Amino acid sequence: MTLVKCILFSCCLLLSIAVLAQKDHWEAYIAQYEKGAGSTLVNMSLKEKAPDKQYPFLLKAGVRLIDCTAEGLPGKDDWDALYAISDKIKAAVNSLTPNIQAGTFSYQCDRMDYYYVKDTAHARAILSSVFKTSFPKYEYKIEIRSDPSWEAYLTFLYPNEETMEFMENEKVVMNLKKEGDHLNKPRQVDHWLYFNTAAERDAFVTYALHEKFKLEGKEYKQKSKLPFQLHISRIDKVDMDSITAVTLALRTKAKELHGDYDGWETFVVKD
Incomplete structure (x- = not known):
């Protein structure tokens, strides 16, 4: 892979x-x-x-x-x-x-x-x-x-939030398809978020766990504007409709907590 x-x-x-x-x-x-x-x-x-x-x-x-x-x-x-x-x-x-x-x-x-x-x-x-x-x-x-x-x-x-989410995900999905991924199999998708305080990050963790995400890690980036990093993952599909629904929900919740959703990563599945 x-x-x-x-x-x-x-x-x-x-x-x-x-x-x-x-x-x-x-x-x-x-x-x-x-x-x-x-x-x-x-x-x-x-x-x-x-x-x-x-x-x-x-x-x-x-x-x-x-x-x-x-x-x-x-x-x-x-x-x-x-x-x-x-x-x-x-x-x-x-x-x-x-x-x-x-x-x-x-x-x-x-x-x-x-x-x-x-x-x-x-x-x-x-x-x-x-x-x-x-x-x-x-x-x-x-x-x-x-x-x-x-x-x-x-x-x-200027594109609204939903359109922006679709635009960014489309670029990623196109790259997966270029690598031979048919996008028909769920796989682990990792997500990265940043928050201003540990309390806001912890509030997001509570939400994420309720939504069946797995907590992968927390870090403190001292020189970052939003220093409290969060890494979560979940098994999901990565076709446009599926992944955009996921990322839009994460971005919206992060924004409610004064945080920022920074993107996602996954593996190409060719079989």
Whole structure:
């Protein structure tokens, strides 16, 4: 068996030329909305400084898809054009005002790029000219509004806790599958958590034992922000639905006790 350590991690997802130019941490995810699936590409790096009061205006610009899937997402024939459209939007916004690129959202055959900008003067006219001149086949949309609290980013583009859990677990499960694991057999899954006090850690241990987890160990990490480490394990399945239910419950309980859930590890099972 091959050991795969599954501590939560992040990666840069580079989906367009515009994003390739960035050094920020980008993530993509698909979530279900009122009318169907929506695909989001979001600049995760902005979370720590949001809202940035220097960029109080939200600028959204994009097009109505020509090649649209049954789910309302971009089809393969639109991608080259969408890359070019995003690059042109970025170049136009850069020429107009200091800005921060926040993300892209595709939903119900629309694809919109999101920016936070310092100034909106002439933005609509310049972008309209770009669309009409460079992409005359596409119906375009432009929205500009005040958003000093960055509500669009913090409560819409940025993934909620459940989506984040799914995203992180999906990366891990994909690695298991690449190693030849069919994910159909339960196996020991180890989990790591950190707490501010020994009392909070002990309260979590009581919860964990009640949920049939095994206590594997406790350590004190003196230089850590949350120094009281906890290691627990349980026999579980590791398909997406099963493991996400487990990790979300652990993360939620740890948060209640001012702690942090740090990830999980398991073995690849190939037979």
